[in-house]
Amino acid sequence: MILDFLSAGLDVFLSPLALGLTFAGIMIGLVVGAMPGLGPLMGIVLLLPVAIGLPPVAAMGFLIAIFVGGSCGGSISAILLRIPGTPLAAATLYDGYPMAQKGRASDAIGIAITSSAVGGLIGGVALIFCAPILASFATNFAPPEYAMLAIMGLFAIVVISGGSIIKGLLAGSFGLLIATVGTDSFSTGLRFTFGSHNLLNGFHIVAVVVGLFAISEMAVQMLKRDLLKIPDVKVARPGLHTIALTLKHYGNVIRSSAIGTFFGAIPGAGGVISSFTSYAVAKAFAKPEENYGEGAEGGVVATESANNSTVGGTLVPTLSLGIPGDASSAMLLGALLILGFIPGPAMFENNPDVVGGIFMVYLASNVFLLIAGILATPLFVYVLRAPKVYLIPSILLLCSIGTFALQASVFDLQVMLVFGLIGILFRSADYPLAPVVIGMILGPILEANVRRSILISRDGYWIFLDRPVSATLVVINALLLAAMVYLTIRRLRATRRSDLAKAMSAEE
Amino acid sequence: MASSRRLNFIALGFLLAVIVTVFWQIETDLKEQGIASGGPYDNAASYPRIIAGLIGCLLAVQFVMELVRKTDVPQRGAQQIADVQPADLRRAGMMLAVFAVYLTGLTTVGYHLATAPMIFAIMWICGMRNVAKLAIASIAIATGFAFVFEVFLNVVLPLGIWNIFVPW
Numbered sequence: 001m002i003l004d005f006l007s008a009g010l011d012v013f014l015s016p017l018a019l020g021l022t023f024a025g026i027m028i029g030l031v032v033g034a035m036p037g038l039g040p041l042m043g044i045v046l047l048l049p050v051a052i053g054l055p056p057v058a059a060m061g062f063l064i065a066i067f068v069g070g071s072c073g074g075s076i077s078a079i080l081l082r083i084p085g086t087p088l089a090a091a092t093l094y095d096g097y098p099m100a101q102k103g104r105a106s107d108a109i110g111i112a113i114t115s116s117a118v119g120g121l122i123g124g125v126a127l128i129f130c131a132p133i134l135a136s137f138a139t140n141f142a143p144p145e146y147a148m149l150a151i152m153g154l155f156a157i158v159v160i161s162g163g164s165i166i167k168g169l170l171a172g173s174f175g176l177l178i179a180t181v182g183t184d185s186f187s188t189g190l191r192f193t194f195g196s197h198n199l200l201n202g203f204h205i206v207a208v209v210v211g212l213f214a215i216s217e218m219a220v221q222m223l224k225r226d227l228l229k230i231p232d233v234k235v236a237r238p239g240l241h242t243i244a245l246t247l248k249h250y251g252n253v254i255r256s257s258a259i260g261t262f263f264g265a266i267p268g269a270g271g272v273i274s275s276f277t278s279y280a281v282a283k284a285f286a287k288p289e290e291n292y293g294e295g296a297e298g299g300v301v302a303t304e305s306a307n308n309s310t311v312g313g314t315l316v317p318t319l320s321l322g323i324p325g326d327a328s329s330a331m332l333l334g335a336l337l338i339l340g341f342i343p344g345p346a347m348f349e350n351n352p353d354v355v356g357g358i359f360m361v362y363l364a365s366n367v368f369l370l371i372a373g374i375l376a377t378p379l380f381v382y383v384l385r386a387p388k389v390y391l392i393p394s395i396l397l398l399c400s401i402g403t404f405a406l407q408a409s410v411f412d413l414q415v416m417l418v419f420g421l422i423g424i425l426f427r428s429a430d431y432p433l434a435p436v437v438i439g440m441i442l443g444p445i446l447e448a449n450v451r452r453s454i455l456i457s458r459d460g461y462w463i464f465l466d467r468p469v470s471a472t473l474v475v476i477n478a479l480l481l482a483a484m485v486y487l488t489i490r491r492l493r494a495t496r497r498s499d500l501a502k503a504m505s506a507e508e
Numbered sequence: 509m510a511s512s513r514r515l516n517f518i519a520l521g522f523l524l525a526v527i528v529t530v531f532w533q534i535e536t537d538l539k540e541q542g543i544a545s546g547g548p549y550d551n552a553a554s555y556p557r558i559i560a561g562l563i564g565c566l567l568a569v570q571f572v573m574e575l576v577r578k579t580d581v582p583q584r585g586a587q588q589i590a591d592v593q594p595a596d597l598r599r600a601g602m603m604l605a606v607f608a609v610y611l612t613g614l615t616t617v618g619y620h621l622a623t624a625p626m627i628f629a630i631m632w633i634c635g636m637r638n639v640a641k642l643a644i645a646s647i648a649i650a651t652g653f654a655f656v657f658e659v660f661l662n663v664v665l666p667l668g669i670w671n672i673f674v675p676w
Contacts, residue, residue, distance in 0.1 A: 050661060053661065166569055166573070169566055170563060170566050170567070170570065173559055173562055173563045173566065174523065174563070176559045177527075177530065177559050177560065180555065180556045180559070184552035186549050186552065187549065187550050187552045189538065189542075189543035189552045191538065191553075191556065192530070192533050192537075192556075218603070219604060220600075222600040222603045222634070223592045223599070227634040227635055228634065228635050228636060389631050389634040389635070389636050390631075390645060392603070392634065393626070393627040393630040393631055393649060394627075394653075396603075396630065397626075397627065397649065397650070397653050400610070401653055401657050401663070404614075404663075404665070404666070405661065408664065410611075410614070410615050410666075413614070414611070416611075417607070417608055420604075425519055425522060428515045428519075429512075429516045429518065429519035430512075430516075451549070452548075454548040455549060492573065495577060496576075499577075
């Protein structure tokens with residue numbers, strides 16, 4: 001079965017366009033990952049309008065490669081500037097920067113790139129073996145199971161991603177509500193369109209996402225006072241010997257990649273948790289003379305192999321169930337939907353070439369990461385020197401042309417701007433943005449399957465408990481809900497205790 | 509500067525306005541269309557009603573939590589916005605204003621006339637004062653993007669009322 005997918009995918013993958021765009025995606029991913037404030041999600045968001053006009057496998061290759069390259073690129077600025085380009089590389093600071101301080105910046109970058117590529121390939125193996133099995137298991141799923149899975153995806157992201165649970169739920173529910181705008185697919189009635197023909201198909205997800213993430217991020221960047229500053233970065237060129245240096249830590253690579261893949265497959269957990277966990281585990285297993293925290297190669301190996309293997313893990317539920325693991329994979333899922341494919345068991349059955357093609361581009365992007373990363377690092381270091389004064393207008397321009405190019409619609413530009421303002425409001429009030437996107441993607445799946453479930457049910461909502469898999473998912477959702485209530489109460493108590501302590505210290 | 513609590517209340521107010529709009533639309537427009545009641549097939553209002561109701565409950569809880577919270581310390585992400593100086597805020601506001609004006613005038617003026625001034629203005633707001641550098645950079649960025657999108661991606665950028673285009 002797996003070989004069938006791979007051979008079907010090989011035909012569509014081996015085209016100059018797909019190969020070229022996968023390589024371009026890696027280069028772009030490394031650049032956006034290296035630039036503090038951007039990252040893989042921003043890269044996917046900004047280039048999504050470009051990708052959706054392409055053939056499916058080439059488009060997915062481009063976006064997945066940005067995801068892979070972006071997950072690794074953050075390590076470059078973490079090592080050279082002590083500023084992680086993305087939160088994924090935050091744990092790489094612990095040992096990467098001390099290595100650079102000791103004059104081993106090139107080695108640290110080489111190890112980070114090699115670990116990322118090897119970790120990504122291990123995650124890819126897990127993806128290729130697990131996704132078809134999970135999809136095959138899910139072929140028996142009916143609307144009740146899909147409805148519960150959609151709720152589980154949303155709940156898991158809110159619980160695991162940290163921050164305020166209530167704000168996460170509010171953001172997710174807001175996303176669910178945005179998705180209801182437009183023509184109802186059941187009754188064909190118009191919902192919340194206010195008589196505007198522009199809203200008949202609802203908001204274009206790309207316009208919403210570009211506004212929420214990119215425009216609000218540029219506004220946040222404008223608040224900083226280093227807009228003209230040129231970072232002082234020395235060019236580092238990692239050599240091929242860093243591959244051997246990394247492979248000396250093969251046990252660490254395999255263990256950290258397994259941790260990364262596992263956390264990737266759990267919706268909401270993502271690369272940050274996996275990289276910190278694998279760092280902690282690697283440190284626990286390390287000998288004292290390795291000096292973790294003072295420039296240990298093993299520290300860089302652990303974090304980087306974990307955060308890139310997470311990409312493979314996160315694609316497992318995204319492709320086989322249609323449930324995204326994080327905001328970046330939600331964007332990949334959104335791209336697949338726009339390209340006309342509905343992720344889930346049906347895609348594995350009806351479009352094995354697309355599924356196989358995605359497997360192939362994922363594997364290839366990790367190989368390209370190793371090649372591009374080792375050879376072109378000086379280029380990324382040079383990009384790091386670009387002051388924000390050039391970056392901000394360029395990104396705003398890319399946002400506007402990209403969004404306009406979707407359907408040559410000025411309305412989409414207005415939507416982008418409005419959601420940019422909403423994004424600024426949400427950021428300033430500490431509301432997470434990822435649940436909005438995930439809610440928007442899962443919203444139609446949830447609504448359609450809840451309504452279909454009730455239509456086929458003889459006992460109303462009891463249908464969700466009548467079926468064993470659905471009932472299990474109901475129990476998991478109930479547990480996640482209980483966890484949310486528990487975490488909210490615990491955080492409220494902690495806030496009260498800190499308020500009390502502050503009041504007492506003020507009195508003294 | 510806007511306090512953390514004030515920002516939270518503004519966000520709560522926004523979400524409240526959203527759910528009020530949802531219920532108002534259900535009671536007016538959706539009822540007029542005959543899709544606000546009936547079974548799961550015909551009732552297009554039931555799902556948004558449930559979600560809006562859920563948001564309402566969560567808003568109430570969050571509102572109470574805000575009232576109970578004694579300190580007004582900005583939280584994680586809020587800190588980067590709440591701790592800024594008025595000059596920083598003015599810079600971000602001006603950037604958004606310039607960008608909004610650009611988007612509004614894009615179809616009238618056309619990409620090739622509107623883009624370079626927008627980039628020039630934003631770079632000026634960022635603090636760059638070398639006019640020659642500003643002019644060269646803004647024209648280069650605008651032309652570079654136009655070339656990539658028009659030549660490689662076959663996107664027809666807004667021509668404006670004067671139908672300005674570059675025959676690459």
